[in-house]
Amino acid sequence: MDAKIRLHLDQHLAPGQPLPLTRDQAHYLFGVMRLAEGARVLVFNGRDGEWLAEVTGTGKRGGELTCRERTRPVRMPPDLWLVFAPIKKARTDFIVEKATELGAARILPVQTDFTNAERIRQDRLQAHAVEAAEQCGGTYVPEVEDLQPLSRLLAGWNPARRILWCDESRVGAPAALHGAEPGPWAILIGPEGGFSPAEQARLRALPFVLPVSLGPRILRADTAAVAALTLWQATLGDWG
Amino acid sequence: MDAKIRLHLDQHLAPGQPLPLTRDQAHYLFGVMRLAEGARVLVFNGRDGEWLAEVTGTGKRGGELTCRERTRPVRMPPDLWLVFAPIKKARTDFIVEKATELGAARILPVQTDFTNAERIRQDRLQAHAVEAAEQCGGTYVPEVEDLQPLSRLLAGWNPARRILWCDESRVGAPAALHGAEPGPWAILIGPEGGFSPAEQARLRALPFVLPVSLGPRILRADTAAVAALTLWQATLGDWG
Known part of the structure; x- marks a missing residue:
């Protein structure tokens, strides 16, 4: 399944890392984009590159992704x-x-x-x-x-x-x-x-x-x- | 008096040329910008450069400028x-x-x-x-x-x-x-x-x-x- 959604998370990213979602993020992923458990999204935090994450918990006011594997290293812009x-x-x-x-x-x-x-x-x-x-x-x-x-x-x-x-x-x-x-x-x-x-x-x-x-x-x-x-x-x- | 307003007119521009205004143009100049007779605006038609024009007739649904003198030649962009x-x-x-x-x-x-x-x-x-x-x-x-x-x-x-x-x-x-x-x-x-x-x-x-x-x-x-x-x-x- 193709992961098209990209989400910025201010959290540490590493394999297996649970990524709790804020209310706004949960609303976007589950209310607007209608993702279900098992769906995949790309996440990044500005430091650790881009990672594939999987929806492992859904809810109206929260939910959780689990970080799987890194898809790209961080690319810093010039100074x-x-x-x-x-x-x-x-x-x-x-x-x-x-x-x-x-x-x-x-x-x-x-x-x-x-x-x-x-x-x-x-x-x-x-x-x-x-x-x-x-x-x-x-x-x-x-x-x-x-x-x-x-x-x-x-x-x-x-x-x-x-x-x-x-x-x-x-x-x-x-x-x-x-x-x-x-x-x-x-x-x-x-x-x-x-x-x-x-x-x-x-x-x-x-x-x-x-x-x-x-x-x-x-x-x-x-x-x-x-x-x-x-x-x-x-x-x-x-x-x- | 400083002419700050620039108006595109699809009309021939030459010294002394009367420039009748459309309803929209009259609304903009007299209703929105509150110009009175004698006020000056810059006009251009895309062919004859930029000209100074003077308000010589005002009205709710129309009005007239009179074209005075050319302030700049037309500057064509590259092809x-x-x-x-x-x-x-x-x-x-x-x-x-x-x-x-x-x-x-x-x-x-x-x-x-x-x-x-x-x-x-x-x-x-x-x-x-x-x-x-x-x-x-x-x-x-x-x-x-x-x-x-x-x-x-x-x-x-x-x-x-x-x-x-x-x-x-x-x-x-x-x-x-x-x-x-x-x-x-x-x-x-x-x-x-x-x-x-x-x-x-x-x-x-x-x-x-x-x-x-x-x-x-x-x-x-x-x-x-x-x-x-x-x-x-x-x-x-x-x-x-």
Whole structure:
């Protein structure tokens, strides 16, 4: 029987390991997907790879899987962070989903001078990352941080991690990435309206920042995030 | 006064040209945006560039702008088509929006062996392309074709137009694009579940098809569309 359902579980995975289910997980597997005892699902916890598990107990408010055998090792993404200014709800959700699919290791929402968002639902965004990993065959879930000011993030920045800055002033062709060194990187995407003049001046002065233009058309922030992740993965990441 | 509103009008644009408004346009400008006589908006028709226009008549069911002066020439995208298999409604809308932002010249939805969609709302998708061009500063709107079978499209294909095939079998690094010749191209994105074995064999046998892998993670069709448009624009398009 083909195991199509993939479930993220925050539990240790090993052969024979019993995996108790939460109420929500039981509702999904038995109420929505109508699985019966003996059915198989794929499970992962972001650390131990992907495992085949079998339904060994069903119930309305709970149930249990039993972990059987590992089907795939964990595949870590490259050491790439996505730093972005949250925008409207649906598009912020979308950015987290796409960053997970495209292999960002960590997702950092930031407040910039032109960011309207005062706070984010970190738990909801983290759940989006989990769901994206479930749906897209991932074995790793990027951590979504809580909202923090860009200025504070930059003040404590490790200069060994370079920043690919998607710069609306349109200097720097994407080809500049070809000469860039691999290693830890972050992609920085601004809000609608871009970065303030003060932020632009600060970013321009940082030696580890590489400004890159994403073409002659104005991109929405969510489009820019996907485009920048793509360019980075294709030149410095694991798309080779 | 700053003209922030951009409106696509299917009318000839020239200095002094009166531009009668439809009921929907009048509702948007006067009911929603509360513009009064003398207010300025930017208009474009996809052919004559972007123009400054002035409100010279307002009404609940109509009104008129008068075209003043051209603010930007038309900027045509490169000769790039996006051929894709429609998926769920929201994600299909999203693909059309992103293809417009990223500079596709023409958008062709196709039925493949694994496509569920029997038909599309071509008019609604075209309206999405118009809206994306309005919001993103574009002066060109790609034409969205009606749904057609992929097999028929390929049967009449001009071999001078190369196809970048986003191939889930994961052969061909994105770097292959660097050696590719510029000119007319199309990007081909499959549905969830990919292409059937028969379709894959047919595509593989076509000399103008370049298969390219989009990395080791499984991408949703909408992510794949944005990623492929990005790679093409950055290597063969107008992002240089």
